Amino acid sequence: MNQLQPIIQNSQRVLTTIQLAEAFGTESKIINRNYQRNLERYVQGKHFFALSGEDLREFKGSRQFDDSLKFTSILYLWTEKGAWIHAKSLNTDQAWDAYEKLVDEYYTIKDNIVPLSKDQALVTVLRTTADLVEDTQAIKQEQNELRKLITTVDFKVEEQITLTSGEQRRLQKGVAARIYEMESDSQARSRLFRELHREIKDRFGVASYKDVKRKELQSALRYIENWVPRKVS
Known part of the structure; x- marks a missing residue:
C-alpha cells in the first residue's frame, strides 16, 4: 500500500x-x-x-x-x-x-x-460496544427478514407444486392395482376407472389427477387403496 x-x-x-x-x-x-x-x-x-x-x-x-x-x-x-x-x-x-x-x-x-483517563477510557469502550451492538442488531434484523422471506417462498412453492411425471405414474399404478383387485370384467373395469378418476378430482379439487399437489400424494394413494365404488341402483 x-x-x-x-x-x-x-x-x-x-x-x-x-x-x-x-x-x-x-x-x-x-x-x-x-x-x-x-x-x-x-x-x-x-x-x-x-x-x-x-x-x-x-x-x-x-x-x-x-x-x-x-x-x-x-x-x-x-x-x-x-x-x-x-x-x-x-x-x-x-x-x-x-x-x-x-x-x-x-x-x-x-x-x-495522550493516555486516556479512566473515565475517558470507559466512555470509549462504551461507545465502541454500542456501535458493535448496533451493527449486530441490524444483522439480526436482516437475518430475521430473510428467514421470513424463505418461509413465505417455501410455503408458496409447497402450495403450488404438482406431481412429477414419476409420481403421476405411481398414482396411476395405484388406481390400476385397486381396480384390478376389485373387478375382473373388462367393461366393469372401464366404468370403475372413470368413477375413481372422477372422485380423485372431486376430492382434491383438481381438473386432472396430474394436478394433484405433490404434498397430497400420500393422501391420494391412501384414498385409492381404501376406495370403494358407489353402488349402482
Missing part, C-alpha cells in the same frame, strides 16, 4: 473514495455503487463526511495539486467504520487485507498519543 497523505476531518483520519478504491484494489465507481445500494447502512459523521459548497472549496484549496478533485461537486471522505462496511461489501481477500493495514498504519494515529 502506497504511503497515504493523511486527511483529517472532525479530528479523525479519513480517505477519499479514490484512495479507498485504490487500497481495496477496485474502482471508485464500485465504491460509489456499493454506497448507493446500501444507503441505510451509512450514517454521516460516523461512516463518512460529505463535503460540498464552501467546505469542498476549502478542501480543494488545501490539496490544489490533486487533479482528481477538479470536477468533484460532492466529496465523500470515509472513516474507519465506513471503510469496514465497504470491505464487507466487496468481501475480497485484498479488501480485507487492505482494511487491516489501513487500521494499523493509517486510521490509528500513533504519534503524540
Whole structure:
C-alpha cells in the first residue's frame, strides 16, 4: 500500500473514495455503487463526511495539486467504520487485507498519543460496544427478514407444486392395482376407472389427477387403496 497523505476531518483520519478504491484494489465507481445500494447502512459523521459548497472549496484549496478533485461537486471522505462496511461489501481477500493495514498504519494515529483517563477510557469502550451492538442488531434484523422471506417462498412453492411425471405414474399404478383387485370384467373395469378418476378430482379439487399437489400424494394413494365404488341402483 502506497504511503497515504493523511486527511483529517472532525479530528479523525479519513480517505477519499479514490484512495479507498485504490487500497481495496477496485474502482471508485464500485465504491460509489456499493454506497448507493446500501444507503441505510451509512450514517454521516460516523461512516463518512460529505463535503460540498464552501467546505469542498476549502478542501480543494488545501490539496490544489490533486487533479482528481477538479470536477468533484460532492466529496465523500470515509472513516474507519465506513471503510469496514465497504470491505464487507466487496468481501475480497485484498479488501480485507487492505482494511487491516489501513487500521494499523493509517486510521490509528500513533504519534503524540495522550493516555486516556479512566473515565475517558470507559466512555470509549462504551461507545465502541454500542456501535458493535448496533451493527449486530441490524444483522439480526436482516437475518430475521430473510428467514421470513424463505418461509413465505417455501410455503408458496409447497402450495403450488404438482406431481412429477414419476409420481403421476405411481398414482396411476395405484388406481390400476385397486381396480384390478376389485373387478375382473373388462367393461366393469372401464366404468370403475372413470368413477375413481372422477372422485380423485372431486376430492382434491383438481381438473386432472396430474394436478394433484405433490404434498397430497400420500393422501391420494391412501384414498385409492381404501376406495370403494358407489353402488349402482
